[in-house]
Structures are given as structure tokens and as C-alpha cells.
Amino acid sequence: MAVTGNTHGFAQQDQQAQQAPRFDIYVRIHKALRAFMADTLLRVGRTDTDDEAELRGSLSQVRDLLSACEQHLHKENDYVHAAMEARVPGSTTRIAHEHETHMAEIRALRALTDRVGAVPAARADAIRELYRQLSLFVAENYEHMHFEETRHNAVLWASHTDMELLDIENRIVASLPQETVGVIARWMLPNVTPAERALMLAGIRDNAPAEAFTGLLDVCRTLLPMPDWMKLTRALGLPSGPTQAVWAAG
Template sequence: MQITSKELESVAAVEAPRFDMYTGIHKALRAFMADTLLAVGRMDPLDEDEVAQASGRVLDLLAACAGHLRHENDFVHAAIEARAPGASAAIGHEHEDHVKHIAQLSDLVVVLRAAAPQARAAAAARLYRELALFIAGNFEHMHVEETAHNAVLWARYTDAELVGVHDALVASIEPQEMMAIARWLVPFQNPQDRFHLLADMRAKAPAPAFQAVMDLVQPLLTTKEWSKLTGALGIAAVPGLVAG
């Protein structure tokens, strides 16, 4: 199935905001990707600790990307295909390419860590360039999902149905993975989206899980951002009192 220009135009023309499963998590991934690329670029290839830390961040990013692909395939693409057969095919093939690229990048991390000192700079440069290409492709890929795929979903699902798909996806994520992505998901939203994200989490997640996320992200927010968030949530803006 082809996604029509009329459906794409509906993304920009929609009068009221629709439920968007893509943009929030994509902001998190873009931030994670950019931060990791910068870390690899400034890494000293002759410093064992820096190599270990930067390459470890690459592996963490790749794990997050692999998990994200699985979640989209299992829930979002399944929803698209249920009502618009073939509409996720192009992006689905790109997902297959991303899986291969993730494996290649993982191999380059192994090469970097095993390289002799005199070969370390070349191995670091190759990892940096391949990671940059992976990120560039992902940025374009995410744009298509946020426009074309949202157009398909919004034309065929109500917001309540989309929330159901999203909640099922989130419920499938293990706590450790959820905490790892929350570190990037919460800080890099705008204040309004950050509030809605945390308000929804407080309503649906166990209180200790909500508290753990708040404790995690507080040091990652500016004083002003934290004040806006706690004020909007109606909770005390001091550590240890956010669950009230």
C-alpha cells in the first residue's frame, strides 16, 4: 500500500493534537544518539578508561535502538498492518537494515577495545564515522514515522485506541530497560509534554516506580525545569517528597 499525499497533508492540517506515539520516544533517541556520537568524537583513543566508557555508551545506545525496533515491530507496525496492510513495509525493511547496522557497530566496538595502541586511533575513527552514518539514517527514518506513519494511524484509529496500543507496548518493557530510556525520555521533552508523560506515569505505574523515575531525572533537569514539573504535578519540589 502507498501512503498518499493527502494522508501526509493531514498531519499538518489536523486541528486538534492527536495522540502521538512516536515523537516523545524519538526525542529521547535523538538525544541519546547525539550525546553518544559526541562522546566517541572527543574520546582519547589512548586512554583505556575513556575508551571503555565511550564504547560502553555505544553499546548501551545500540541496545536501546534494538529494543525500540522490537517494540515498534510488535506493537506499532502490527497496528498499522491490521488496518492498512502494506503501509509499514518500507519502514519495516529499514528496521531490518538497522538490525544489521547495529551488529556491525557492535563488532566495531569489539575491534576498538582489542586494538593495539598504535591501531586505536584508526579503529576509533571508523567507529565514529559508522556511528554517524547510523544516526543520520535513523534521523531520516524517524521523520518518516512521525509524518507518514502517524498519518496512517490517525486516519484509521481513534486516540483511545492508540493509547491502548501505546500502553500495551509500555507494559511489555522490563523495568531495567524502562529506567534506561527514562534517563533520555524525560529530560528532553518540552515542559508540557514532560508533565503529561509524568502525570500519565504517576496514574498508571506503581508509586515506587514513579518515585524512582523522578529521582533519576531531577539531577538532569535545570532548577527552572524541575520547578515547572513539580508545580504542574502539584507535588513538593524537594527530593523524597514527590510521591505526595
């Protein structure tokens, strides 16, 4: 398991990250992943293995989570690490190694997930093991993401402009299959701040097809608590009624 340092080390890294008002390529996707991981772990922990539909739903969410994690680490390798290594050779060694470990863990968790679904008589034991192993995976990833948000950001901010970092993020988003964008949006939009959410939606409204904007607005309308929905519509200058009317009015 990855250990990023002592408490003093954490404080120093946090201070570094907080002092710099720079574009943070990790913040929103990591909030999405933290939420997805936490929700999935808790869902597995409360799953009734005698309820077929409930079990299927939980295992399906685990598989979706593992696919999202796999895709995320590949995008970090191909886009973020490539940019870092081009300007600061050796700066991604530790995290690249952890990504290899995570891939092996993802494969093991997939096999464990299949096992829960495959042997009805042993489901209770198998899902308990899945819960334990998934909790270790989540714990490792929380530490891993903290290291990226502090140490990797320090490298990125010293070696790249905000425009360059934004370009990297845009290229990552453009490379994602539509299905993946939908899954990420479902976990990202309810779990970022109102200001981050409004900025994302405004960017989509200004730069993407109308269907993309109305689709994400629908996600927000379905998932956000009413106060957050009101903040979003206010920030976007839209009425807070049905999405279709909102778009027509916009």
C-alpha cells in the first residue's frame, strides 16, 4: 500500500497546493472518483445477497467503477504523465509504478466480482471478501490521488502554463467515449462545488452541441438537491423549471 508521508508531510503538501491559484487538472475528476469509490464500497457492504436484483445492481456498479478507474489511469499515463516526463524526466516514476499495481488490483477485483455472481451458495462469503479487498483498493487510491494533487501538481505548475494544462484536459475529455462521459458526469456533477459545477456547465453550453448541455443539465436536475439546483440555474441565468423549458428559454 502506498504511504505518502507523515502528518507534517501532508500539511506541507496541502499548503503547497492551496497557495497556488493554478488550474488543477485533478480536482474535479478525483472528486468524481472519490464519490464513486465511496458509494460503491458502501453499496457492496449493505448488499442483500438473497436479493437477485439488488446483488446484480451492486456488482454492476463495481464493474463500472473498475472500468472508470482503469480508463482514468490510462488517461493519466498517456496524457498527464507524458507531458510531465517530457519536461521533468523521472517525475512520474512513483505514480506510474502505482498505476501498474492498480491495474493488477483491478483485474483481481473483477475476478472476485465474477465469483460473487457465479456461485450462489458461496455468495455471502465472496461478497464479504470483495468488500474487504475493495476497501483496501479505495484506501490506496485515496492516498494515491492526494499524492497526485500535491506532488504532481507541483511539477505540472512549475513546468506548464494553465493554458497548456487546460489543453491537456481538453484532449483527455475529447478522447473519452460518450458512455464514459455519462458515467463520469453522474459522479462528478453532484460532488463538485456549486462554482465548479456552474463553470463546467457554462463551458459546455458555450463550446459543445446543445444536446450535450441539456443532457448534463438533466443529470444535475435529477441528482442535485434543490438548493444546489437553484444555485446552478441562478449562476447560468436560467429559470429553475423543467430542463426542456430551460433550454428553450436559453
